[in-house]
Amino acid sequence: MADSRFFANKGPIVLSDLAELAGATLSEGSDRTLLIDDVAPLDIAGAREISFLDNRKYISAFESSNAAACIVAPEHAERAPAGMALLLSETPYRGYARIAHAFYMTEAVKTGVHAKAFVDETAILGAGVTVAASAVIEADVRLGDGVVIEAGAVVGRGVTVGPGTVLGVGASLSHCDVGARCQLHPGVRIGTRGFGFDMSAEGHLDVPQLGRVIVGDDVEVGANSTIDRGAGPDTVIGDGCKIDNLVQIGHNVRLGRGCVVIAQAGVAGSSTLEDFVILAAQSGVAGHLTVAPGTQLAARSGLMRDSKPGAKLAGNPAIPAKEYFRQMAVLAKITKDRRR
Numbered sequence: 001m002a003d004s005r006f007f008a009n010k011g012p013i014v015l016s017d018l019a020e021l022a023g024a025t026l027s028e029g030s031d032r033t034l035l036i037d038d039v040a041p042l043d044i045a046g047a048r049e050i051s052f053l054d055n056r057k058y059i060s061a062f063e064s065s066n067a068a069a070c071i072v073a074p075e076h077a078e079r080a081p082a083g084m085a086l087l088l089s090e091t092p093y094r095g096y097a098r099i100a101h102a103f104y105m106t107e108a109v110k111t112g113v114h115a116k117a118f119v120d121e122t123a124i125l126g127a128g129v130t131v132a133a134s135a136v137i138e139a140d141v142r143l144g145d146g147v148v149i150e151a152g153a154v155v156g157r158g159v160t161v162g163p164g165t166v167l168g169v170g171a172s173l174s175h176c177d178v179g180a181r182c183q184l185h186p187g188v189r190i191g192t193r194g195f196g197f198d199m200s201a202e203g204h205l206d207v208p209q210l211g212r213v214i215v216g217d218d219v220e221v222g223a224n225s226t227i228d229r230g231a232g233p234d235t236v237i238g239d240g241c242k243i244d245n246l247v248q249i250g251h252n253v254r255l256g257r258g259c260v261v262i263a264q265a266g267v268a269g270s271s272t273l274e275d276f277v278i279l280a281a282q283s284g285v286a287g288h289l290t291v292a293p294g295t296q297l298a299a300r301s302g303l304m305r306d307s308k309p310g311a312k313l314a315g316n317p318a319i320p321a322k323e324y325f326r327q328m329a330v331l332a333k334i335t336k337d338r339r340r
Contacts, residue, residue: 002038007104011037015069015085018050021102022071024087027080034085036069039100050087052096071095099118109148117149128162144180156191162217175229179217179239187224190215194228194235194251194269207231207249216240222247222263231269238275256293298324 002009012035019026026032037048042058045051045067052071053062059079062070069085071092080086111128113119118124119137131137136154144163149155149253153167160236161167165178168186175191184190194209211230215237221227221247227252228340229235243249243260248266256275261267265279268287273279277291280299285291295307298314298321307313314324 002104002333008107009038009103010105011035011103012048013102015050018069018099018102019087021098022087022089023091023098024071024089024095024104027077027086027088030085034068039096039103040067042067042070050099052092054093071099093320107223150186157193168223175211176213176215178215181218182215183220185223185225185245186222188221189226191229192226194249196231196269208275211235211252213237216257219243225249228253228269233270244281250287264297 015030015034015036015320016026016032018036018104018263035048036050040049040051042051042053042061045065047058047066047068049067050069051067053067053076059076062076063079063081067084068088070080071087071089073090073092074088076089077086087095109130109273111130113131114133114184116133117131117135119131120139122139123137123141125143126147128146132149132151135149136153137149138155138157141155142160145275147166148166150167150169151193152170154172155161155167156158159173160177162178162180164180165182165184166189167173167184170186171184171188186285191213196207196209198205200296209231211228211231211232211234213227213229213235216239218240219237221243224245225243225247227235227237229250231251232251233253235249238255238257238259240258241255243261246262246264247261248268252270253267254272256273258276260278261286262279262281264282265284268274270287271285271289271291273291276294278296279285280297282300283297286301289303290306291303292307292309292311294310296312297303297318299317301314303313304315304317312321313319314321
């Protein structure tokens with residue numbers, strides 16, 4: 001399925017091993033010794049490939065699929081085509097992710113400092129660090145074991161980066177401490193100056209931004225996203241957060257564990273997102289708010305006040321999603337009646 005120029009397939013893999021990886025149970029009659037060559041979508045998978053079903057919208061594709069095997073919830077097993085081996089799991093998508101990782105393990109990166117990289121003599125590099133061409137490592141930087149600094153990236157003075165973290169092409173770090181096993185994609189900017197100034201007819205006066213950014217472990221930050229350093233308090237990104245491309249995180253913002261912030265969303269200064277908050281694409285959170293644990297904000301919504309735990313919100317200003325969609329239905333009916 002994947003282009004061999006960019007991805008190296010590690011198959012074939014025995015079906016029973018794939019089931020174990022996925023934490024799934026093989027359906028009765030499945031050939032445990034079947035060799036699987038690859039993963040593929042339901043509609044194009046062939047006789048030596050495995051697919052998955054995680055959305056009811058694709059049941060018809062599942063019913064007509066030529067896949068040799070499929071990861072599927074037990075409730076949909078009876079819809080499978082004859083002869084298809086089933087890996088029964090309550091979490092098919094997670095199972096697929098584990099299997100796809102097995103077929104396409106990340107290739108080991110060649111370690112060492114490229115001759116055309118600049119590394120200050122006071123920087124401390126751990127074992128197995130890679131610094132690519134045109135990258136810059138400034139004074140007093142500390143890079144943990146296995147850190148990868150890709151081409152053209154800059155690690156500013158005094159920054160620390162935890163073991164196994166990857167800094168993408170052309171990205172930059174300043175005024176920050178980054179945890180272990182983070183994925184910071186091309187063009188990421190962490191530690192840039194916070195947007196703080198005193199407004200006056202005499203001219204806007206910049207307020208010094210004297211904080212840092214503290215990034216936890218296992219954080220992913222998408223391409224061209226920006227996380228500003230704090231004005232005095234630190235900006236904090238909690239363990240396991242997933243931040244998409246083109247996201248803006250303002251100064252003094254605090255994200256708890258496992259938050260998900262999707263493309264073109266923004267969080268204004270001094271707001272707190274507690275654990276497992278989800279901000280959908282192009283949504284926004286006003287400044288100095290507290291977004292309670294488990295809150296979900298729909299795409300293109302604007303949050304103007306604190307939320308309650310587990311709230312599902314939509315609209316601008318955001319209100320409970322059910323109420324918002326009722327209002328949209330009433331509006332649609334009114335405009336339809338007027339056209340008549």
